[in-house]
Amino acid sequence: MIADRIRRPALLDKITTAEAATALIKDGMIIGMSGFTRAGDAKAVPIAMAERAKTDPFKITLITGASLGHDVDRMLTEAHILARRMPFQADRTLRAAINRGEVMFIDQHLSETVEHLRSNQLGPIDYAIIEAAAITEDGGIVPSTSVGNSASFAVLAKKIIIEINLSQPAELEGLHDIYFPGRRPSRVPIPVVACDSRVGFPYVPIDPDKIVAIVVTDEKDSASSIEAPDADTDAIAGHLIRFFEDEVAKGRLDLTLHPLQAGIGSIANSVLSGLAHGPFHHLRMYSEVLQDSTFDLFDAGKLVFASGSSITLSTACAERVFGDFHKYKEHIVLRPQEISNHPEVIRRLGVIGINTALEFDIYGNVNSTHVGGTHMMNGIGGSGDFARNAYLSIFVTKSLAKEGRISSVVPMVPHVDHTEHDVDILVTEQGLADLRELAPRERALQIIEHCAHPDFKEALSDYFRRACARGGHTPHLLEEALSWHEKARTAGTMVPLTRM
Secondary structure, eight states, rough: HHHHHHHHHGGGGGGHHHHHHHHOOOOOOOOEEOOTBBBBBOSSSHHHHHHTTTTTOOOOEOOOOOOOOOTTHHHHHHHEEEEEEEOOOOOOOEEEEEESSSOOOOOOTTTTHHHHHTTTTTTTOOOEEEEEEOOOOOEEEEOOOOOOOOOHHHHSSSEEEEEEEOOOOOOOOOOOOOOOOTTTTTTOOOOOTTTTOSSBBBBOOOOOGEEEEEEEEEEOOOOOOOOOOHHHHHHHHHHHHHHHHHHTTTTTTOOOOOOOESSSHHHHHHHHHGGGGSSOEEEEEEEEEEEEEHHHHHTTTOEEEEEESEOOOOOOOOOOHTTTHHHHTTTTTOBBBHHOHHHHHHHHHEEEEEEEEEEEETTOOEEEEEEEEEEEOOTTTTTHHHHOOSSEEEEEESEEEEEEEEEEEEESSSSSBBBBBGOOOEEEETTTEOOOOOOHHHHHHHHHHTOOHHHHHHHHHHHHHHHHHHOOOOOOOOOTTTTTHHHHHHHSSSOHHHHH
16 A cells, blocks of 8 residues: 555655656756666656656756666657766767767766765755655655665755655665765764664655655666676686685685675676685675675575665566565665765775776776777766775776777776776786786786787787887887777777788
8 A cells, every 4th residue: 555655644645646746847957866777766757857858848967876777868868858967877878978968977986976965066956856665654765776876865955756666665664774974074984894784774864844746656677687697707707716715825815705896787797696606605795786696695605794775686686586585685785875885984894896897908007988088888886986995906807899809908098997006906708917016017917918818919018018118117109009999999990910
């Protein structure tokens, strides 16, 4: 019954249609919308917004936690609603509009958005549009399958529109841990001292008078589109497992490792799944997204607790997890992304961060966002939050892209998201380069030898030898450093002429 989901009787009068709720949104407004990696996103109001714009054009600044499901970004882009978008997206249509300069995209560390809102560097938010599993007797919002930035949007917004999604399990209540850092410069330490610390509320505490509309929906989250492991991702996982085993043998880790973080995507998901086949046990996660691999590790008896900001699953895994949710509930917690990604907590817990690179160069600089140095892919997401503060900062990628025409190891990346100072370990299916405590020339030798594909290794070695002959702490031939990317732009390949 709807009264079980909206337990403050006075709010029942706020139930309305998505179309009526959309009418509240005016041209030029800043909108904070729930959703983090296709989970817990608003589902009805955004669609009504796109429909309304066909006859009543308007533009907004849209802030979310991360990417949205249900093709919402595509629909809002095609309806020409988005003037500005932040801090992350993963939609092909929106990406093209960003790269044409039609939508101004602010690519931001996921831990920073709310900090900017709280300090009035950004905002104020006119409306927060939040998906919820329930509303408590006191008007508290029980999030659904993600928290992301939703909690702070609701607290900081002038008004709130809530989507009560009946398809989200009522058992989600009690899963969340909503904590807000104080204002700077007098902020006290965040009291998260272990992955399973609970330091806040199981709901978002708000003034219920700010709720101006409630829309009832009944639609599941979009399923994740993570591909199954293949030979390359299995090889990457194997290299990492052997590395962790070696760290244990050297006394730097034990078989419980440190708390694990893995970025969203097929490669990182496959790497985590691979840990199920290693000797490790009593593992913990302090991450952003709890993916299929998280629950594979639970089911394998390897994982004992996981902290994240969203649950993003394939259809089959979602049926397994939510069909028997009590089995997992006491072992997981969902937090606001400014806590899941907070540098203080990541550094305190000694997190092992595993994230995906588009490419990296021979000195260990990583490009995670810009194809050819100019065209946005998705965004930096939370990788920077973890890379700079992790106990071990690991980046993984396949050594080749575009059916072997493009090398993921290059002389110089044309865009740097993670400098050499923030990168400890690089892994491809070819091997693993441990860059800790190495000078630039030493790093280059390790990366070329262990990570580059054989089709490109000779060309990289030749570049490095000639750059060293010219000299410098970080040797480069500036007139050639980006020539590989220029060749990819004009000829569609980086393959050396001798190999073509």
